[in-house]
Amino acid sequence: MRTALVLLFLLAVASVPGSMLPQHGTDPAKVGQYISQHPLLGPILNRFSLFDVFAAPWFAAIYLLLFLSLAGCVLPRAFRLAVSARAQPPVAPQRPARLPFGWRRETSLSPQAALAAAEHLLAGKRFRLRTGDGWLAAEKGYLRETGNLVFHIALLGLLTAIGLGAVFGYKADVILTEGDGFANTVAAYDQYHPGRAVAPGDLQPFSVWLDGFHASYIESGPLRGEPSSFSAAIRYQARPGAATHRYDLQVNRPLNIDGAKVYLIGHGYAPVFRVTDGHGQVALDQAVPFLPAGSSDFTSEGVVKVPDAHPLQLGFVGVFLPTAVDAGGRLTSAFPAPMNPAVSLVSYAGDLGLDSGAPQSVYALDTARMRRLPIAPRPLLPGQSMKLPNGAGTVTFTGYRQWISVQATYDPGRFPALVSAVVAIAGLLLSFLVRRRRLFVRVSPAGPGCDVEFGGLARSDVAGGFEEEFAALTSELGSALPAAPEPAPQAPDSAPPADGSRGQSATTSEDRK
Amino acid sequence: MPVNIGLARLSDHLLLLTVVVYSLAMLAYAGELAYGRRRVKAAAPQREPELALARASAGAATAVTAQAGDGAASAASTSGGAGTAPPRPAAPAGPWVRAALALTAVGLSAHVLGILTRGLAAHRVPWGNMYEFVTAITCGAVIVYLVLVLRYRAHFLGLFVMVPVVLGLGLCATVLYTAAGPLMPALHSYWIAIHVTAAVISSGIFMVAATTTVLYLLADRHARLVAAGVPGAVGGIMRRLPQPQVLDRLAYRTVVFGFPIWTFAVIAGAIWADQAWGRYWGWDPKETWAFITWVVYAGFLHARATAGWRGRKAAFIQLAAFGCLIFNLVGVNLWVTGLHSYAGIS
Numbered sequence: 001m002r003t004a005l006v007l008l009f010l011l012a013v014a015s016v017p018g019s020m021l022p023q024h025g026t027d028p029a030k031v032g033q034y035i036s037q038h039p040l041l042g043p044i045l046n047r048f049s050l051f052d053v054f055a056a057p058w059f060a061a062i063y064l065l066l067f068l069s070l071a072g073c074v075l076p077r078a079f080r081l082a083v084s085a086r087a088q089p090p091v092a093p094q095r096p097a098r099l100p101f102g103w104r105r106e107t108s109l110s111p112q113a114a115l116a117a118a119e120h121l122l123a124g125k126r127f128r129l130r131t132g133d134g135w136l137a138a139e140k141g142y143l144r145e146t147g148n149l150v151f152h153i154a155l156l157g158l159l160t161a162i163g164l165g166a167v168f169g170y171k172a173d174v175i176l177t178e179g180d181g182f183a184n185t186v187a188a189y190d191q192y193h194p195g196r197a198v199a200p201g202d203l204q205p206f207s208v209w210l211d212g213f214h215a216s217y218i219e220s221g222p223l224r225g226e227p228s229s230f231s232a233a234i235r236y237q238a239r240p241g242a243a244t245h246r247y248d249l250q251v252n253r254p255l256n257i258d259g260a261k262v263y264l265i266g267h268g269y270a271p272v273f274r275v276t277d278g279h280g281q282v283a284l285d286q287a288v289p290f291l292p293a294g295s296s297d298f299t300s301e302g303v304v305k306v307p308d309a310h311p312l313q314l315g316f317v318g319v320f321l322p323t324a325v326d327a328g329g330r331l332t333s334a335f336p337a338p339m340n341p342a343v344s345l346v347s348y349a350g351d352l353g354l355d356s357g358a359p360q361s362v363y364a365l366d367t368a369r370m371r372r373l374p375i376a377p378r379p380l381l382p383g384q385s386m387k388l389p390n391g392a393g394t395v396t397f398t399g400y401r402q403w404i405s406v407q408a409t410y411d412p413g414r415f416p417a418l419v420s421a422v423v424a425i426a427g428l429l430l431s432f433l434v435r436r437r438r439l440f441v442r443v444s445p446a447g448p449g450c451d452v453e454f455g456g457l458a459r460s461d462v463a464g465g466f467e468e469e470f471a472a473l474t475s476e477l478g479s480a481l482p483a484a485p486e487p488a489p490q491a492p493d494s495a496p497p498a499d500g501s502r503g504q505s506a507t508t509s510e511d512r513k
Numbered sequence: 514m515p516v517n518i519g520l521a522r523l524s525d526h527l528l529l530l531t532v533v534v535y536s537l538a539m540l541a542y543a544g545e546l547a548y549g550r551r552r553v554k555a556a557a558p559q560r561e562p563e564l565a566l567a568r569a570s571a572g573a574a575t576a577v578t579a580q581a582g583d584g585a586a587s588a589a590s591t592s593g594g595a596g597t598a599p600p601r602p603a604a605p606a607g608p609w610v611r612a613a614l615a616l617t618a619v620g621l622s623a624h625v626l627g628i629l630t631r632g633l634a635a636h637r638v639p640w641g642n643m644y645e646f647v648t649a650i651t652c653g654a655v656i657v658y659l660v661l662v663l664r665y666r667a668h669f670l671g672l673f674v675m676v677p678v679v680l681g682l683g684l685c686a687t688v689l690y691t692a693a694g695p696l697m698p699a700l701h702s703y704w705i706a707i708h709v710t711a712a713v714i715s716s717g718i719f720m721v722a723a724t725t726t727v728l729y730l731l732a733d734r735h736a737r738l739v740a741a742g743v744p745g746a747v748g749g750i751m752r753r754l755p756q757p758q759v760l761d762r763l764a765y766r767t768v769v770f771g772f773p774i775w776t777f778a779v780i781a782g783a784i785w786a787d788q789a790w791g792r793y794w795g796w797d798p799k800e801t802w803a804f805i806t807w808v809v810y811a812g813f814l815h816a817r818a819t820a821g822w823r824g825r826k827a828a829f830i831q832l833a834a835f836g837c838l839i840f841n842l843v844g845v846n847l848w849v850t851g852l853h854s855y856a857g858i859s
Binding site: 002009013025228254418425 | 692694697698772773784787791792794804805808811
């Protein structure tokens with residue numbers, strides 16, 4: 001338990017840099033920015049994987065150690081539990097009243113009757129009992145060991161469940177424009193992160209179509225422009241030829257298909273362009289997803305590439321403004337909803353460089369072999385066109401559609417992980433809160449009745465509640481054992497009566513020391 | 514649905530009233546410490562809260578006091594180690610304490626009403642941004658304190674709980690203030706009522722536990738100074754506090770109560786994360802610090818169960834855990850960007 005907790009603590013400390021520094025996994029752009037801003041520190045941090053903490057070898061080392069320690073602990077602990085499950089409480093000491101908690105009384109009952117009364121009381125409290133000649137030993141709190149073992153096994157189960165998800169699960173992202181659809185295949189995804197054991201054929205054969213997307217925003221007050229709801233109307237098919245269902249996909253409302261889940265992750269605008277080239281042919285007529293630039297007004301940026309334009313290929317760098325307003329000669333967006341959509345384009349002609357074979361981002365224009373056309377960008381409203389100079393063609397902003405980014409995940413370990421976590425916590429609480437305690441009773445004949453000594457100790461008393469339990473037990477025992485009618489003349493080794501009450505005394509080890 | 518402006522304004526006024534009344538309560542608690550009458554003279558001046566603690570914590574122990582003089586009672590009272598004073602009915606609370614408790618109750622009513630009206634004004638769970646988190650956590654702390662007063666007569670905590678509560682609410686009214694409004698879509702889930710409520714309640718509990726632990730450390734230092742015979746150590750405010758063991762045990766029980774709720778908050782958060790983001794655990798800064806907080810509190814519970822780590826060392830671990838909790842609330846919300854960017858403060 002201690003090793004496991006120390007390693008858990010180490011895991012916690014090791015995860016601190018992962019929460020303070022930008023991480024490759026969540027925001028690679030920020031990592032690059034950080035490294036360029038800290039030319040001295042950045043590369044050193046990078047060398048020690050501090051920008052990818054949760055995939056770093058030293059992080060893996062800690063949780064593998066944790067795994068090993070748990071696995072190594074479970075077997076011996078199981079043996080110990082099996083032994084203690086059948087273990088008998090130890091023989092009562094000669095003078096139980098001298099234990100950390102002690103009590104004695106002279107009673108009119110016979111030794112056998114007194115012992116039977118004590119046995120009845122303790123058995124009723126579900127103590128494990130062992131009796132001998134004139135003595136009784138009781139023990140309780142074995143659940144502590146059980147809790148300890150359960151915690152170890154469940155933690156092992158949790159790590160296994162996480163591993164299960166990493167090996168047999170997958171995660172994939174795709175941008176979906178209104179009117180389009182995708183099938184759950186590797187080729188359809190923009191990003192695809194399969195687990196080690198996932199083959200392309202293992203993906204569930206579902207398909208999803210986006211019919212429409214609606215975002216609403218707060219229109220007045222101090223929170224104006226903050227989003228208030230997102231909703232995507234989709235249709236899906238569990239497998240080709242199966243029935244088509246409709247679903248309202250929302251944040252916090254994923255779609256579950258055959259164990260795979262489809263999430264609404266993001267959204268944006270895709271202005272639709274029609275480009276006529278220098279030969280008068282329509283070289284492009286489609287919606288081009290623009291990415292939000294990060295501001296709350298949803299100004300979006302994007303690139304239009306027209307490789308089919310002749311004689312020269314065309315390219316545009318554009319800005320989409322959902323609610324365009326003229327702010328002192330500068331065009332900005334005043335609201336994230338499309339109340340007055342406009343687009344502004346900078347035009348290039350030349351070679352897009354797509355044939356070179358080098359991979360290109362669809363969101364960046366390589367202008368190395370292109371020439372900027374001498375035409376000032378001006379805002380185009382839906383339906384408006386811009387004639388390019390030198391007979392290069394015409395570009396028309398015909399309208400806009402919206403896109404959503406969708407994530408499909410499959411994680412077979414999520415339910416086992418939940419169960420393991422709950423069981424681990426339950427085991428941990430058991431082992432923290434249950435106290436292991438022993439009680440002993442010894443009776444010896446004295447006068448007409450007998451002398452009863454009662455003592456106890458807690459092997460682990462975290463909450464400090466044992467003295468109350470002991471006090472409650474002594475009072476119950478006291479009422480079960482009627483006091484001797486008169487003080488015995490020669491009570492052996494009897495302490496002077498405390499508190500003026502007769503024939504009995506309560507002691508603590510502190511008093512005796 | 515639009516925000517109900519009238520209710521939102523009422524909520525703001527109620528919370529301002531809360532700060533004022535709590536401040537008065539704080540003064541009354543301070544008055545009790547400074548001028549309140551001595552509790553019990555002579556033999557065991559500081560035993561009462563402890564006895565109340567012992568009596569209330571186990572139902573069966575009440576039977577012990579009923580049979581006072583039976584010997585069993587003195588077994589119950591030996592935990593302090595020192596005396597064999599038989600339990601006596603606790604002295605009635607003095608006028609300062611009664612005034613302070615009444616003010617606390619009035620303040621709490623305004624506090625609860627302020628939170629309720631905020632929720633009604635915005636038609637949602639009233640903990641969706643930093644302002645509302647702090648308002649709710651301080652409310653939780655005051656409720657926990659009053660429960661401890663009822664169960665353990667722990668009104669000696671009053672001043673020390675009220676100081677952070679008033680400071681927190683003061684920050685709410687000034688720095689953290691956010692107008693009532695609807696939730697961002699990422700929070701549109703019934704899980705907010707489960708996950709955030711559990712986090713808020715456990716934070717309130719841990720806040721009271723940490724306050725008690727600070728008092729424990731002070732009382733412990735004082736007790737050691739007195740034991741060492743340092744002149745001038747005897748007397749002062751510390752004489753009005755219960756014995757260190759009593760504070761230690763009270764703090765421990767409070768953490769034991771809060772820990773499962775915090776654990777539940779983390780697990781509920783993981784389930785919600787699976788619903789909202791497609792993974793149950795992603796080492797988001799908030800998740801990371803919730804995990805760190807959990808591990809350090811688990812470390813505290815383990816330390817308490819380990820010989821040699823009890824007392825001061827365990828107390829420092831608990832304070833470190835509370836530090837992690839506060840960093841997760843303040844630091845992660847305000848300075849670290851992550852998925853949990855709900856502070857509503859720009």
